[in-house]
Amino acid sequence: MPTSAPPDARPARRRGRPRQFDYDQALDAALQTFWHRGYAATSLDHLTAAMRLNRPSVYAAFGNKEAIYAAAIQRYVAVAGRETLQALARPRLRDALAGFLAAIIDTATGRYGPNGCAICCTLPAEAGHSEAARRQLAEAIAQLDGAIQARLRAAVAARELAAAADVASLAQLVTGVAFSLSIRARAGTPRRELGRIARALVGLVVRGD
Amino acid sequence: MPTSAPPDARPARRRGRPRQFDYDQALDAALQTFWHRGYAATSLDHLTAAMRLNRPSVYAAFGNKEAIYAAAIQRYVAVAGRETLQALARPRLRDALAGFLAAIIDTATGRYGPNGCAICCTLPAEAGHSEAARRQLAEAIAQLDGAIQARLRAAVAARELAAAADVASLAQLVTGVAFSLSIRARAGTPRRELGRIARALVGLVVRGD
DNA sequence: TGAGTTCTGTACCGTATGATACAGATATCG
DNA sequence: CGATATCTGTATCATACGGTACAGAACTCA
DSSP: OOSSOOSSOOOSSOSSOOOSSOHHHHHHHHHHHHHHHOSTTOOHHHHHHHHTOOHHHHHHHHOSHHHHHHHHHHHHIIIIIHHHHHGGGSSSHHHHHHHHHHHHHHHHTSTTOSOOOHHHHHHHHHHTTOHHHHHHHHHHHHHHHHHHHHHHHHHHHTTSSOTTOOHHHHHHHHHHHHHHHHHHHHHTOOHHHHHHHHHHHHHHHSOOO | OOSSOOSSOOOSSOSSOOOSSOHHHHHHHHHHHHHHHOSTTOOHHHHHHHHTOOHHHHHHHHOSHHHHHHHHHHHHIIIIIHHHHHGGGSSSHHHHHHHHHHHHHHHHTSTTOSOOOHHHHHHHHHHTTOHHHHHHHHHHHHHHHHHHHHHHHHHHHTTSSOTTOOHHHHHHHHHHHHHHHHHHHHHTOOHHHHHHHHHHHHHHHSOOO
16 A cells, blocks of 8 residues: 555645655656556666656555556546546537547647557556456446447437437447547557548538538 | 578478477467467566477577567468458448458457457557557558458449548548457457447448448 | 654665577488 | 488576665654
């Protein structure tokens, strides 16, 4: 168990020597490293170098390698996930989906290099032999499916989609394309082409107009 | 460079002591291991155990770890890829796409466990820091895109698709859904649900009937 | 102040890793 | 047969790995 601060409740003053690094900033550095190299190919030397910490500090704050990864992915969901999902809030379904996919493309080709999605480019490799990774992956997928499904249901209510539409499958389709966009990004596909694919999907899902 | 047989041209009789194992069978065992554990998390001990060979034999026949992986993926493409693509040959587009996706689902939930697609579940993790992996991934994607695109073009010629259809983007969409199906499989999604998603895509792409 | 507590940095531990040297075994070739 | 070539198995190499012990530093609390 990490002896120290979970990301949320941060007691203002703790008893002993205060830590000399920023928790979230270090976690971001770890995330970048895992994102770039994947879980298994990332060593603690890679991590401590990127985080600019020495090993005991890392272990005290985050736990072992697996725990660091879990925390990093959790932060990824909280940050990149929130940014992405709020694009879904736009009033017209067409804009909502387009915005959502544009946000995915932004993240996948973002300022840290064209590294795709940290989840769907690094978790699947571990999910084959690690039950923890499999669960993390399944949960992330379910979360995304759920958010999109909710948005599609709202579109049905607003008569933007036919009442007979298979909302669940449609949502899973959109999630799937989002995944494929980020894998393509990691393979080197330029933004322009990713945008074309995204537009094609939006065109298929929301026909009328 | 491996001193010995490339998978194709196999000289009937070589000079020294003949090898006591089957090349393709050993390669299959390596593929299973990489498929299950990913590249980085697979050690040579894992490989030699699965292949039932000792290290020098592996190195002599296949080269170092990276070369073994490349050969395994190449074999995966040749075997699973061919099976999958020949489903595309069915006369009606609807059946062709359905058969294609069904083959993907078969592979991804197949007899070796629900391990998804060996390419899109293990290569992306390495593609972030290995240019060789990035290229392999890009090439595999391009190959799949190309095959589907050709099938869609045939459908346009047969008036199963509108002449105005954006065949390239549509093909990339189908490829993307295929990827997402196999990632979902690795996350534990049951076949039934994967089938529903596949049917939804087919329904979207080929409207009339 | 001094006791108690937590963080930092060095140095280290045991093991697993990718890769190879070498000797013996088994084949072809002349 | 001997010469040559390739494969197999053992034993080993240097290094990189995840993880930790320990001493000193820096803070709070009384």
